[in-house]
Amino acid sequence: xxxxxxxxxxxxxxxxxxxxxxxxxxxxxxxxxxxxxxxxxxxxxxxxxxxxxxxxxxxxxxxxxxxxxxxxxxxxxxxxxxxxxxxxxxxxxxxxxxxxxxxxxxxxxxxxxxxxxxxxxxxxxxxxxxxxxxxxxxxxxxxxxxxxxxxxxxxxxxxxxxxxxxxxxxxxxxxxxxxxxxxxxxxxxxxxxxxxxxxxxxxxxxxxxxxxxxxxxxxxxxxxxxxxxxxxxxxxxxxxxxxxxxxxxxxxxxxxxxxxxxxxxxxxxxxxxxxxxxxxxxxxxxxxxxxxxxxxxxxxxxxxxxxxxxxxxxxxxxxxxxxxxxxxxxxxxxxxxxxxxxxxxxxxxxxxxxxxxxxxxxxxxxxxxxxxxxxxxxxxxxxxxxxxxxxxxxxxxxxxxxxxxxxxxxxxxxxxxxxxxxxxxxxxxxxxxxxxxxxxxxxxxxxxxxxxxxxxxxxxxxxxxxxxxxxxxxxxxxxxxxxxxxxxxxxxxxxxxxxxxxxxxxxxxxxxxxxxxxxxxxxxxxxxxxxxxxxxxxxxxxxxxxxxxxxxxxxxxxx
Ligand code: PEP
Ligand code: MG
Numbered sequence: 001x002x003x004x005x006x007x008x009x010x011x012x013x014x015x016x017x018x019x020x021x022x023x024x025x026x027x028x029x030x031x032x033x034x035x036x037x038x039x040x041x042x043x044x045x046x047x048x049x050x051x052x053x054x055x056x057x058x059x060x061x062x063x064x065x066x067x068x069x070x071x072x073x074x075x076x077x078x079x080x081x082x083x084x085x086x087x088x089x090x091x092x093x094x095x096x097x098x099x100x101x102x103x104x105x106x107x108x109x110x111x112x113x114x115x116x117x118x119x120x121x122x123x124x125x126x127x128x129x130x131x132x133x134x135x136x137x138x139x140x141x142x143x144x145x146x147x148x149x150x151x152x153x154x155x156x157x158x159x160x161x162x163x164x165x166x167x168x169x170x171x172x173x174x175x176x177x178x179x180x181x182x183x184x185x186x187x188x189x190x191x192x193x194x195x196x197x198x199x200x201x202x203x204x205x206x207x208x209x210x211x212x213x214x215x216x217x218x219x220x221x222x223x224x225x226x227x228x229x230x231x232x233x234x235x236x237x238x239x240x241x242x243x244x245x246x247x248x249x250x251x252x253x254x255x256x257x258x259x260x261x262x263x264x265x266x267x268x269x270x271x272x273x274x275x276x277x278x279x280x281x282x283x284x285x286x287x288x289x290x291x292x293x294x295x296x297x298x299x300x301x302x303x304x305x306x307x308x309x310x311x312x313x314x315x316x317x318x319x320x321x322x323x324x325x326x327x328x329x330x331x332x333x334x335x336x337x338x339x340x341x342x343x344x345x346x347x348x349x350x351x352x353x354x355x356x357x358x359x360x361x362x363x364x365x366x367x368x369x370x371x372x373x374x375x376x377x378x379x380x381x382x383x384x385x386x387x388x389x390x391x392x393x394x395x396x397x398x399x400x401x402x403x404x405x406x407x408x409x410x411x412x413x414x415x416x417x418x419x420x421x422x423x424x425x426x427x428x429x430x431x432x433x434x435x436x437x438x439x440x441x442x443x444x445x446x447x448x449x450x451x452x453x454x455x456x457x458x459x460x461x462x463x464x465x466x467x468x469x470x471x472x473x474x475x476x477x478x479x480x481x482x483x484x485x486x487x488x489x490x491x492x493x494x495x496x497x498x499x500x501x502x503x504x505x506x507x508x509x510x511x512x513x514x515x516x517x518x519x520x521x522x523x524x525x526x527x528x529x530x531x532x533x534x535x536x537x538x539x540x541x542x543x544x545x546x547x548x549x550x551x552x553x554x555x556x557x558x559x
Pocket of ligand 1: 420
């Protein structure tokens with residue numbers, strides 16, 4: 001008998017590491033067969049139906065609380081909030097009202113949740129984001145009512161590889177790295193929610209894996225978070241050896257202490273991306289030489305009114321103080337709009353906000369907004385004495401860069417712009433005539449080069465910074481920096497990918513800025529490659545036909 005070989009699946013690798021374990025499939029929906037079998041009209045009266053709802057809600061809330069007990073920090077907060085929302089009295093009241101009008105319990109639950117969804121959506125901002133949680137709660141309540149296990153990630157009893165179409169925020173927040181050996185998702189890209197949480201928890205992760213949901217639950221999987229491969233039914237001895245070799249390599253990474261340099265001693269600044277004082281204080285303990293991206297807008301996502309210059313100075317000062325010990329901070333001015341709505345800045349009702357008035361463009365008809373922010377940054381810099389560089393997001397023309405640099409220079413600070421729009425990369429040499437430095441935002445540069453929404457979960461193969469066209473634009477920008485003798489850094493997620501980081505350095509990138517969790521893996525990988533090897537890796541990546549070939553070629557050279 002001829003047996004077909006066990007298939008190997010491929011996707012976009014987003015968190016390095018090798019893991020071996022049984023597949024555990026995450027179902028996103030309650031099965032329609034169970035819903036069809038269920039008779040939501042069989043209760044004696046509306047009170048009996050409401051009592052069944054109460055029992056189901058309590059079970060759902062208890063599940064969230066159990067997960068919260070096993071989580072910490074932001075993850076625990078998300079789960080506790082979900083438990084509260086499930087038990088919300090207003091939601092119960094809405095279901096009760098619909099039960100008086102409808103006889104079917106499932107229809108009443110759906111109508112009650114829908115009513116809440118409309119209210120939350122109307123409130124916008126963070127409340128609108130909780131709509132995903134409401135739908136998640138509805139699915140879990142329905143599962144309890146019809147007698148199925150809750151959809152989404154259950155609490156695994158034994159270590160496993162989670163395989164899902166995509167993961168809900170509440171699922172990813174509750175993941176326990178001791179039980180979840182690796183994450184494999186059919187959808188999602190390098191900047192997806194799943195990827196960001198997996199990176200934070202250091203769980204090996206491959207996203208955008210076509211056909212992943214055809215894998216049978218319980219099947220043995222060997223996941224390689226560098227190669228982006230998922231081998232089914234591997235030889236257990238070989239798989240175990242790969243996992244232990246990876247564990248040894250990973251513990252070597254953990255002991256990397258900086259400063260950033262290639263194996264032959266060419267210095268490369270390793271910097272942190274931060275959002276506020278708290279994240280800056282935490283990042284300041286990592287072996288970084290400063291902050292390469294302070295996303296100021298993240299401090300204002302829940303603010304209705306623009307903070308005063310004094311209050312802004314206080315907020316920025318917290319970050320600058322955390323790096324006041326001879327290190328430096330690159331502050332980015334407000335990148336409001338599109339995926340980061342800020343009530344007092346964002347333009348409402350745009351047809352296509354990613355291509356609309358976002359980032360620096362908000363200052364075109366509201367220059368005071370930028371001027372007040374720059375005044376706040378300058379005051380914080382003066383107060384703390386920390387070396388402060390300032391850069392603008394979403395710059396498309398040299399004239400924009402020049403006008404911005406004039407304002408920043410007038411305050412005695414270093415001025416730069418982000419390269420996120422292909423026009424800025426193509427004109428990098430002219431941008432560098434008017435600014436002191438460039439910082440490449442590969443998340444947006446990839447989105448705009450490939451015309452693929454960075455949040456789209458089904459375009460992972462396009463929203464990939466290893467795409468040759470994106471690499472070409474980065475190389476043009478880095479070369480312009482070399483010619484001008486000015487720093488050109490990368491602060492998008494690409495800098496957090498250890499192999500890609502070596503490629504970027506080989507192109508001439510002088511600093512890499514990333515989430516603190518990525519600092520050691522990136523710094524340690526760079527320390528293993530000489531500048532010549534980085535240059536060879538850059539050449540190999542640039543001449544590859546697609547991201548898969550580029551990764552394979554670079555891995556063959558560097559790993
Ligand atoms: C980027 O676009 O790569 C970037 C760093 O900016 P943000 O992710 O905040 O848009
Ligand atoms: Mg950006």
